[in-house]
Amino acid sequence: MLVMRPARMADLVEVQRLAADSPIGVTSLPDDSERLRDKISVSQASFAAEVSFNGEESYFFVLEEVATRRLVGCSAIVASAGYSEPFYSFRNETFVHASRELKIHNKIHVLSQCHDLTGNSLLTSFYVVPELVGGPWAELNSRARLLFMASHPERFADSVVTEIVGYSDEQGDSPFWDAIGRNFFDLNYAEAERICGLKSRTFLAELMPHYPIYVPLLPDAAQEAMGQVHPRAQVTFDILMREGFETDHYIDIFDGGPTLHAPVSSIRSIAQxxxxxxxxxxxxxxxxxxxxxxxxxxxxxxxxxxxxxxxxxxxxxxxxxxxxxxxxxxxxxxxxxxxxxxx
Missing domain, CATH: 2.40.40.20 (Barwin-like endoglucanases)
Known part of the structure; x- marks a missing residue:
């Protein structure tokens, strides 16, 4: 039998084993013992705290095989995205360029950096071992944290978001990062995400362009990567879409992966x-x-x-x-x- 439960400090070695196999882009699950130790410590304090509204708490769960005590998955909830540092996204927008004299009226797709999703609760750190992908155990690993939210609504916001890892190739190169982020940092995508996992995404995000980016000016490969899901993140994307989450409005500022959003009242596992x-x-x-x-x-x-x-x-x-x-x-x-x- 598999059981989801809060992570304990005794899980550290097993959690790091899971983190080491998670795909590039899951910066909330770094392969670093000190960061993971901090993550578990913050989670334990959050579970123990008396809470009447969503604040800086973070809840980290593991999926354990009872007979062997082996961990086969993990997932987490951040009570408030952007509570301690800005939560950046690219917002999909349309600008209209028109000339009455020339009778030209063009709608142009642009990306604008924003903090729109700050304050929403955030689903993070999803990972399940390959042999459980696509089965009901992946549902347990993802959706059981929603049941926790349903039982403790005072601890969370009225809306929930999650960033899905975007497309990168087998060499770890991201067309979206190469077209935008790499122009501001002399780093490849894998190295940028590794640094974000060890430190923070904010210090890199603050140096990204703050003016709108005109999508037609990006290379075709970067445009095609926008909203694409990394193959290893497809399982959590599919589960949450069935839960009632929506996409199209926001994407990740580093790899262009979709950012899903849903009001708590419409999430299936909570409402039903x-x-x-x-x-x-x-x-x-x-x-x-x-x-x-x-x-x-x-x-x-x-x-x-x-x-x-x-x-x-x-x-x-x-x-x-x-x-x-x-x-x-x-x-x-x-x-x-x-x-x-x-x-």
Whole structure:
């Protein structure tokens, strides 16, 4: 069984193993023990804090194989994007160039650097081992953090964003970075992202162009890369699009990857999740009834938050029948409440 839970300092070595295999561009998951140690420490403090509104908190989760204690994935939520430093994006805009005398009226696509998404909650640090990509466990790794948000709405903003890693080739070169960012820094894309992961994206972003960039003036390869998703990030992009996130309005300022956005009220795992009491079943077979289906199930705790993927024959409005094994994994007993949503 796989269980999502808050990261602990004892997970550091395993987390760094995951970070080392994450694709270029996931700067929120650097392959650096000190940065990861800080990330876990901040997360532990956030889970322990009494919070009444979204602030500087950051919540880091890991996906653990219970039998072996091996970590197979991780993900995180930043309560407020841009709380401690500016959160930069490129906004897709249209400028109109017109001449009444010449009867010319042109709409030109431009990119404008902005802080529009500052203050939104931010989904970050998604990674799942290759053998679990495309399956229901990737859903658990991504969507269970949304169930956490549903149980603790006071800790998060009314809207959520996430930056999806953009296109780069097998050599780690990004056409979008080469067309824009590389003109301001003598760095290739992989090195720029590595520095951002170890330090901060802000100090590089502040030196990027602050005037609108006319997209037709960019090389064809850079234009084609805008809004493209890195193949290894496709799984999280697809999951969140099914959750109701939207794209097209913003892209990442470094690699041109899409920035997804959704109001909390329209996110499927939040809007469609339900709270139900637990009824302990005597037999594990209760989870494999003829009409059963897969559900993401989570408790409503903070530091002891747990989420699992289960086959359940559950009727809305009725108690959820859990096996002793599932109840133990979730840390709940008979009569406790869980939040669940269909996969």
């Amino acid at each position: 999740s339900r709270v139900a009491p637990v009824k302990l079943a005597a037999l594990d077979s209760a989870q494999h009834a003829p009409h059963s289906r897969q559900y993401l199930v989570a408790n409503a705790q903070l530091q002891e938050y747990r989420a699992v993927l289960l086959e359940l024959d559950w009727v809305p409005g009725q108690p959820v029948s859990l096996s002793p094994e599932a109840a133990q994994a979730l840390g709940v007993s008979d009569g406790a409440s869980v939040r669940l949503v269909a996969v």
